Amino acid sequence: MMSHVRATRVLPGFGLSLGFTLAYLSLIVLIPLSAVFFKTAGMSFDQFIDAIGSERVVASYKLSFGASLLAASINAVFGLILAWGLVRYTFPGKKIVDALIDLPFALPTAVAGISLTALYAKNGWLGQYLDPLGIKIAFGPPGVLVALIFIGLPFIVRTVQPILEDLDAEFEEAAASLGANRWQTVTRIVLPTLLPALMTGFALAFARAVGEYGSVIFIAGNIPLVSEITPLMIITKLEQYDYQGATAIASVMLVVSFTLLLIINLLQAYTAKRQGRTL
Amino acid sequence: MAGAAARLAPNPRSASRFEANVATRDPGLVKVVVLAIGLTFFAVFLLMPLVAVFAEALRKGWGTYLAALIEPDALAAIRLTLLAAAIAVPLNLIFGVAAAWAITKFDFPGKQFLITLIDLPFSVSPVVAGLIYVLIFGAQGWFGQWLFAHDYKIIFAVPGIVLATVFVTFPFIARELIPLMQAQGRDEEEAAITLGASGWQAFWYVTLPNVKWALLYGVILCNARAMGEFGAVSVVSGHIRGETNTMPLHVEILYNEYQFAAAFAVASLLALLALVTLAIKSYIEWRAGVAAQVEIGS
Numbered sequence: 001m002m003s004h005v006r007a008t009r010v011l012p013g014f015g016l017s018l019g020f021t022l023a024y025l026s027l028i029v030l031i032p033l034s035a036v037f038f039k040t041a042g043m044s045f046d047q048f049i050d051a052i053g054s055e056r057v058v059a060s061y062k063l064s065f066g067a068s069l070l071a072a073s074i075n076a077v078f079g080l081i082l083a084w085g086l087v088r089y090t091f092p093g094k095k096i097v098d099a100l101i102d103l104p105f106a107l108p109t110a111v112a113g114i115s116l117t118a119l120y121a122k123n124g125w126l127g128q129y130l131d132p133l134g135i136k137i138a139f140g141p142p143g144v145l146v147a148l149i150f151i152g153l154p155f156i157v158r159t160v161q162p163i164l165e166d167l168d169a170e171f172e173e174a175a176a177s178l179g180a181n182r183w184q185t186v187t188r189i190v191l192p193t194l195l196p197a198l199m200t201g202f203a204l205a206f207a208r209a210v211g212e213y214g215s216v217i218f219i220a221g222n223i224p225l226v227s228e229i230t231p232l233m234i235i236t237k238l239e240q241y242d243y244q245g246a247t248a249i250a251s252v253m254l255v256v257s258f259t260l261l262l263i264i265n266l267l268q269a270y271t272a273k274r275q276g277r278t279l
Numbered sequence: 280m281a282g283a284a285a286r287l288a289p290n291p292r293s294a295s296r297f298e299a300n301v302a303t304r305d306p307g308l309v310k311v312v313v314l315a316i317g318l319t320f321f322a323v324f325l326l327m328p329l330v331a332v333f334a335e336a337l338r339k340g341w342g343t344y345l346a347a348l349i350e351p352d353a354l355a356a357i358r359l360t361l362l363a364a365a366i367a368v369p370l371n372l373i374f375g376v377a378a379a380w381a382i383t384k385f386d387f388p389g390k391q392f393l394i395t396l397i398d399l400p401f402s403v404s405p406v407v408a409g410l411i412y413v414l415i416f417g418a419q420g421w422f423g424q425w426l427f428a429h430d431y432k433i434i435f436a437v438p439g440i441v442l443a444t445v446f447v448t449f450p451f452i453a454r455e456l457i458p459l460m461q462a463q464g465r466d467e468e469e470a471a472i473t474l475g476a477s478g479w480q481a482f483w484y485v486t487l488p489n490v491k492w493a494l495l496y497g498v499i500l501c502n503a504r505a506m507g508e509f510g511a512v513s514v515v516s517g518h519i520r521g522e523t524n525t526m527p528l529h530v531e532i533l534y535n536e537y538q539f540a541a542a543f544a545v546a547s548l549l550a551l552l553a554l555v556t557l558a559i560k561s562y563i564e565w566r567a568g569v570a571a572q573v574e575i576g577s
Contacts, residue, residue, distance in 0.1 A: 011385070012383075017379075021378040021381050031415075036414065037492075101321075103325050103557065107553040110509040115329070116330055125327065150324055153325065158335040173303075207402055213404065213509065213510035215528070218531075231510065234407065235514065238324075247414060254496075257407075258402070260402060262342065
């Protein structure tokens with residue numbers, strides 16, 4: 001068996017490249033991450049429940065998950081509209097818009113955070129018009145939402161765009177020739193094809209939003225029970241030298257992240273399979 | 280973002296093909312409405328925050344702007360940011376190439392699982408990324424006692440910042456290379472080896488030219504994140520001015536001290552870095568697109 005496997009390997013470097021990959025992965029990622037679970041395992045059940053179930057922490061879950069869901073939903077709608085515009089229409093300045101979609105990937109989160117705060121504060125470019133209307137964005141939960149919309153938008157656009165780009169005109173031509181009007185074609189033929197990609201983008205945006213820290217903390221106001229996000233609770237515990245508490249919350253976040261990662265992988269595999277079938 | 284350079288080949292097939300086709304053309308009014316909604320959203324949520332950085336930075340004039348940048352603490356922060364990126368990017372570059380070589384040139388069980396593990400740092404909150412190193416190297420951590428006894432400092436010092444940066448930028452280069460090298464297969468390298476090339480020669484003269492754009496793409500994205508990382512670095516830094524402050528952390532300190540113009544001045548450098556990154560990225564996508572077209576044409 002062994003000799004057979006070797007015989008099929010013409011290329012050298014398997015041992016070296018895989019060995020280095022596994023060693024580096026273990027040292028930088030796997031062993032450090034395992035520390036969270038070892039440390040958590042050292043806690044008693046009551047300690048653990050106290051740490052992850054205190055009123056302030058539970059309020060932070062509600063805000064983090066609620067705002068992340070809402071932001072991903074808003075981005076799903078507007079990101080789809082943007083992706084549609086970018087793929088289907090010609091308009092001046094399109095190349096610049098397309099390039100700037102990735103801005104949230106490239107712009108450091110702290111920069112986004114202070115900039116959004118400046119925009120939505122009472123005297124900011126947008127805040128000065130919203131404030132007289134009684135709409136307060138900065139220094140409260142709506143600020144968290146705005147920051148999460150900012151960082152999530154490219155995930156939707158960039159997952160939907162290539163699928164829409166590769167969609168064969170044949171399907172729409174067939175629908176049109178069979179008498180469907182444009183609205184029917186789009187809602188019954190095109191959008192269902194985009195759905196898996198849209199869901200992947202949604203899950204990616206949501207996963208990123210749940211863990212986001214830098215862009216949120218400046219604009220959130222960080223009021224206990226009102227506008228504290230879960231990552232901030234970890235920082236707060238660390239600042240009080242409550243390492244166990246911080247680690248317990250981190251373990252909850254890791255379990256959520258891993259679950260989302262699994263869902264995203266399944267969605268991507270499904271999308272790839274569908275693409276393979278339809279094209 | 281995954282494997283973007285590999286699949287991009289943007290818009291040699293422009294949108295006009297949809298607008299010219301009766302079956303895929305939307306009514307003019309729909310186009311106007313869709314673009315109006317999409318571009319307004321784009322302008323409010325992406326463009327305005329970008330413009331605001333520069334506007335706020337220059338609010339008190341160029342004098343204040345420049346003074347904020349040449350102040351010693353700012354210079355120290357810039358140096359540390361460059362140092363962290365200068366270590367993290369090459370390390371993850373070597374890893375990315377090794378991982379892509381192992382995964383795409385050989386068959387072994389558990390490959391898909393390995394790819395998932397490589398992506399792991401992307402799904403971990405930056406704050407948790409910082410915390411894990413505190414748990415290992417911090418005063419109460421696994422190696423805390425030993426490090427203290429031997430007078431090594433990792434947490435609240437430069438090594439911790441570098442480690443956290445390496446963690447958050449870990450998958451960038453690997454995930455650009457893997458899909459592309461998977462698509463390209465092994466034939467060319469195998470031919471080179473059969474013709475007498477050594478493994479390194481096959482890599483330098485066959486693999487590398489084939490993946491150079493994806494490699495560069497991964498490197499610039501990795502670099503942008505390395506220089507801009509905030510959450511993870513914030514946990515391990517300890518915020519010692521002039522010593523363990525990176526540029527994003529310096530921005531935070533200035534901002535919390537109500538030195539808004541100075542905070543935005545340093546932030547504008549980072550925003551500039553983001554714009555340069557996006558410009559290079561667009562250039563690479565354009566080049567990769569041209570290359571793909573040439574290949575189709577020939």
